[in-house]
Amino acid sequence: MLTERQKLILSAIIYEYTQTARAVGSKSLQQQLDIKVSSATIRNEMATLESEALIKKLHTSAGRIPSRAGYRYYLDNLMLARAATQQDIALVMQSFRGNFHEMDDLLDESARTLSELTGATALILKPERLNIVVSGFRLVPLENQLLIAVLVTNDGKVTSQTFKLPRELAVSSLDSMIKYINDRMNGRPVLEVLKMMQSDELPTQMSRMIKTPAAFLQLFGDVLARSIGDTVHIGGRLNVLGFSDNDQDTKEVKRLLEFLISASDVRRVATTTAHHVTIKIAKEIDEPLLKPFSLITRAFTVPNQGEGVIALLGPIRMTYARNVLLMDAFGEALSQKMIEYT
Numbered sequence: 001m002l003t004e005r006q007k008l009i010l011s012a013i014i015y016e017y018t019q020t021a022r023a024v025g026s027k028s029l030q031q032q033l034d035i036k037v038s039s040a041t042i043r044n045e046m047a048t049l050e051s052e053a054l055i056k057k058l059h060t061s062a063g064r065i066p067s068r069a070g071y072r073y074y075l076d077n078l079m080l081a082r083a084a085t086q087q088d089i090a091l092v093m094q095s096f097r098g099n100f101h102e103m104d105d106l107l108d109e110s111a112r113t114l115s116e117l118t119g120a121t122a123l124i125l126k127p128e129r130l131n132i133v134v135s136g137f138r139l140v141p142l143e144n145q146l147l148i149a150v151l152v153t154n155d156g157k158v159t160s161q162t163f164k165l166p167r168e169l170a171v172s173s174l175d176s177m178i179k180y181i182n183d184r185m186n187g188r189p190v191l192e193v194l195k196m197m198q199s200d201e202l203p204t205q206m207s208r209m210i211k212t213p214a215a216f217l218q219l220f221g222d223v224l225a226r227s228i229g230d231t232v233h234i235g236g237r238l239n240v241l242g243f244s245d246n247d248q249d250t251k252e253v254k255r256l257l258e259f260l261i262s263a264s265d266v267r268r269v270a271t272t273t274a275h276h277v278t279i280k281i282a283k284e285i286d287e288p289l290l291k292p293f294s295l296i297t298r299a300f301t302v303p304n305q306g307e308g309v310i311a312l313l314g315p316i317r318m319t320y321a322r323n324v325l326l327m328d329a330f331g332e333a334l335s336q337k338m339i340e341y342t
Contacts, residue, residue, distance in 0.1 A: 002049075002052075002073075003045075005035065005037075005045060006045050006048060006049060007077070007078055008033060008035065009029060009033070009042060009045050009046065009049065010049055010054055010055065010066070010070060010073070010074060010078065011074065011078050012024075012029055012032055012033055013029070013046075013049075013055055013064060013065070013066055013070075014066045014070065014071065014074050016028065016029075016032065017065050017066055017317060018317050018318065018319055021317060022063070023057075023058050023062070023063030023064055023065050024063045024064055024065070025062060025063040025064075026039040026040075026042040026043045026046060027039050028063070029042050029046075030042055046064055049064075049070070050064065052069075053067055053069050053070075054066070054067055054069055054070035054073055055067055055070050066317075068281055068282050068283070068316070071281055071294075071316060072281060072284075074320075075279055075281075075320060079320055079321055079324075080321060081277075081320070081321040081324045081325060082325060083325075083328055084325060084328040084329035084331075084332055088325065088328075088329040089329050089332045089333050089336070091329070092329045092330055092332075092333035093333050093336065093337065095109070095110075095113050096109070096110070096333065096337050100156075101156050101158075102155065102156040102157045102158065103126070103155040103156060103157065103338070103341040104155075104157055104231065104233065106334075106337060106341070107124045107126065107233035107334075108233050108235075110122075110124055110233070110235075110310075110330060110334060111123065111124045111233045111234055111235035111236075112235035112236075113235070114235060114310070114312065114326065114327075114330055115235030115236030115239065116235070116236070117326055118312060118314065118318075118322075118323050118326060119236070119239060119314070120236065120239060120240075120243075120312045120313060120314030120315075120318065120323065121234065121235070121236045121237055121239045121240045121260065121312070121313040121314065122234065122235040122236060122310070122311070122312055122313075123232055123233070123234055123260065123266055123270065123309075123310070123311040123312075123313065124232075124233040124234075124308065124309070124310050124311075124334075125230070125231075125232060125233070125263060125266060125267060125270070125271075125308055125309045125311075126230075126231075126302065126308050127302050127305050127306030127307055127308050128230065128267065128306070131189055131304070131305055132153045132154065132155055132157075132189065132190045132191075132227060132228050133153060133154040133187060133188065133189050133190065134151070134152075134153060134154075134185050134186055134187065134188055134189075134190060134193060134224075135152045135153055135154050135186060135187075136151075136152040136182060136186060137149070137150070137151050137152070137178060137181045137182055137185070137220075137223075138150050138178060138182075139171065139174060139178060141171045142162075144164075145164050145165040145166075145167060146162060146163070146164055146165070147162070147163055147164075147165055147171065148160050148161070148162050149161050149162075149163065149219055149220070149223050151223045151224065151227050153190065153227050153228075154341075155341045156341060157227060159223050159226050159227040160223070161219065161222055161223050161226070163219050174216065177216060181220070190224050190227055190228050191228065193224055194221065194224050194225065197217060197220070197221050197224075230263035230264070230267075231263055232260065232261055232262070232263050232266050234260060234261065237257065237260055237261075239314075240256065240260065240293070240313055240314075241253060241256075243292065243293055243313075243314055243315035252289070255289060256289050259287070259289050259290075260313075265287070266311065267309070268286070268287070269285055269286055269287045269290065269295065270295065270297050270309050270311040271297075271309055272297045272298070272299050272309060273299050273307055274297075274298065274299055275298065275299050275300075275301075275331065276298070276328075277296055277297070277298045277324045277327045277328055277331075278296070278297050278298070279294060279295070279296050279320065279324070280294070280295045280297075281294050281295075281316055282294070282316060290313070292315075292316070293313050293314060293315065293316065294313075294314055294315065294316045294318055294320075295311060295312070295313055296311065296312040296314075296320075296323055296324065296327055297309060297310065297311045297312075297327075298310050298327045298328065298330075298331040299331065300330075300331040300332075300334040300335045300338070301335040301338070302335075302338045302341075303335075303338060303339050305338075308334070308338075310327060310330055310331055310334070312327060
């Protein structure tokens, strides 16, 4: 058990190291602590903290820095963090006042803003099984038999794909299929329509309207699949390159950046159902690439759809209390804003 003075000194070391990235000495602590003790007494207390493996000495300095265990003790026992108030949430909501036609645009902007406010890398994931529904499908003719297939879904997302129509087919020959899709598929979940394509139902119906529906079915299936593709909405992706205390080789940097844009990888380490903020440090994160970092996560609700995830990846030497507050505020704000997209 640490004494109150030892707790005070550990908190002060973490605060100063967070601000300066320099090892903290007894004289510096004596100046900033609101207690009247000698630097010798502080050194003795620091020696105790070091024996408990909560702080450690750098070879290049006489001062001390927090250890991983010191940070964990601080987070579990000493950090003064408050939950977001309605005023905090309202301030975040103000950043959402732009016209976001798609849910993805809102999440992209949220990740960018959160990254700017924290200096960390922000990652946002929609619910994995978001119930996306078909709202409309059309073809836009271009030149030289080129067409753009456009699919609109109920979350406001517009998914498009360009393809080339076989020369023996005219655009007008596809009108009946477009009408069939809009008459019969609108209002159906995308996953349900994809299952219909894997059965005989949809191919059989389309074969009555066009002699060779395979190419069109492939196109329609591709657009459908892309509309529900899992995406990491990321802000400040390159920030992460400056967070590690160790030099990173080119291959490791490449693997790290690829990891951050992989929705399946991010879900594996960041998925949580907790509506309170959780923090993992270094080896607590189940991914070797992320051992030099801290990961803060929080779930947010998409009404009638499930839970999305906000994650903040940053240095172990970060301002945790402020970042926890921001994560809480963004989680509540996104839960409220998502109502517009359901």
